[in-house]
Amino acid sequence: MLQDVTLAYETWGELNETADNAVLIVHALTGDSHAAGGASAAHRRGGWWEPMIGPGGAIDTDKQFVVCSNVLGGCSGSTGPASLDPATEEHYGMRFPLVTIRDMVRAQKRLLDDLGVRRLALVIGGSIGGQQALEWAVEFPDFVEKAVPIAATGALGPQGLGMSEIGRRAIMADPDWQHGDYYGTGRSPENGLAIARMAGMMTYQSAAGQWERFGRRRASRPALFEEHGGRFEIESYLQYQGKDLVGRFDANSYLYLLRAMDLYDVAAGYESDEEAYSKMTAEVLFVGVTSDWLFPAAEVRQSAERARSTGAKASYAEIDTLSGHDAFLKDWAELREAIGPFLQGENKS
């Protein structure tokens, strides 16, 4: 049992008098609380959902009180494996307890309670953030008016589990991982984390999108590694992405968050998916991405259909793109088109 949990968070807009205009934005695997708010030294490219949030935006900060918190188990200000265990004053490392999607959502609930929020007008997020948005609707039905899980289902499939396992094994096989006790040693599992990120990136894109973006074109920037690799754009790109994550993310956090995504099953604690979905009273919009490989659109649609079959107010929308899983972090116009009508249906103000 964790004591003294910290959640790092940011807010935009004002909570209204009835305390029911709050929107919770839930970040993806390696995201953080900076969903909006412009560029800074720590966020060179600005907020990760900047184009979606602002005055008059799809998430309208003139009307809504928008909250985004770094997830429990993360490494961007919230309590996670890199934090000090107050009992021992040492970093938790792998002694950090396994954290589930439900734990993450419960921690967010405490935060919203502290902020005086009475009801969520909306909870929205993609990928592992979408799993949390879904779990919110199941776990706290009375608290949620609308939920939008994007590029997420009630449970990750075996191809996603397999890709997670490759990343996990790469981190754990790195001798610099030191069973998770690398803090303060001057070494950390940089190679392992980079490889895990490369495996992740593959699942975030589609084959057709990669043909369009990279094809078999030769790399234009010099190879980070000389031997054998570094000839093709796709290799250079993956190496860059791996290296980039190493500079900004904790490898143990990566393991914990990945595992939460693997293990999430909306049916956990219920007889079936359907029984879980039947608890939902919120309006829930499941959003699939046509070229998503990690959470295929057909599975997202099926989740929506199963939910609806239980009488839940579930609907489905689709983003038609070659961008793959990551579409919710880049295809802004298509994303707005997919969720806009649902959001505008009954905005609290």
Next chain:
Amino acid sequence: MLQDVTLAYETWGELNETADNAVLIVHALTGDSHAAGGASAAHRRGGWWEPMIGPGGAIDTDKQFVVCSNVLGGCSGSTGPASLDPATEEHYGMRFPLVTIRDMVRAQKRLLDDLGVRRLALVIGGSIGGQQALEWAVEFPDFVEKAVPIAATGALGPQGLGMSEIGRRAIMADPDWQHGDYYGTGRSPENGLAIARMAGMMTYQSAAGQWERFGRRRASRPALFEEHGGRFEIESYLQYQGKDLVGRFDANSYLYLLRAMDLYDVAAGYESDEEAYSKMTAEVLFVGVTSDWLFPAAEVRQSAERARSTGAKASYAEIDTLSGHDAFLKDWAELREAIGPFLQGENKS
């Protein structure tokens, strides 16, 4: 320039008087010359194409002289990076020259010349073996009567290149790799090779096939690694596959063969794919696998169409299965159905 190249090979059946009833079987990435011939200590499960080869079989050893050689750069008897460099009497390691698909085919041609073969009635193989079958038809048109590249195209796409890069990086990041000079050190990059194999296995299967075979079922055998992993069947399966390859394959060979697959481009040395295909005089049957992720069926079909557009005698057949890329190593009935009519068209005897 390599000196004194050895190719390990096996043969079945007899070469006829006109020396034109030969069939060359080309193995996949981690295969070897033991395409048939039953089980032994080194081949517990028998030949890797056993059900296809034999008296009266699809490849009929009563009528044909069947040859299978371990590929140049391999580690099952043929010269490769684990071999001793006669100039230095040390293992080549990463000083072994980059080997191309064309080099592999040229080495096979020398072997067939030595065996007295005048003409190949058929060259057939899947995956990197399919690339070689295709290259045979382009490089030695007068020597080849029929060619069957299975689950292969004229060039691997970016998703395949990306997965290769993950495996390559995992091997090279393993400190036991020692820049390839691990021979005789008592250590070898077992973790790196296992991870590379896991990444490979993901590309050999399909999402639908993995749902059917593994789903999210819990592992029934104990985890090889305790931490985090080992809960799901797919994890246990990947770990087993990784460990299994480590016991039978050389990591440097893996790097060289993977790179040959990455770099192969049928258009290399020509103006275009089409110019290369126009050199083919053999009857060529391209075989796609509907659920193939590494060489998608649509791309295999497109290769066949491009070849045909140049006037080449190219046709296309498809294996309809959930097995994914590896279908040519397991879906025997479907494979026979796809290639049978083509093979029976004009068998030399």
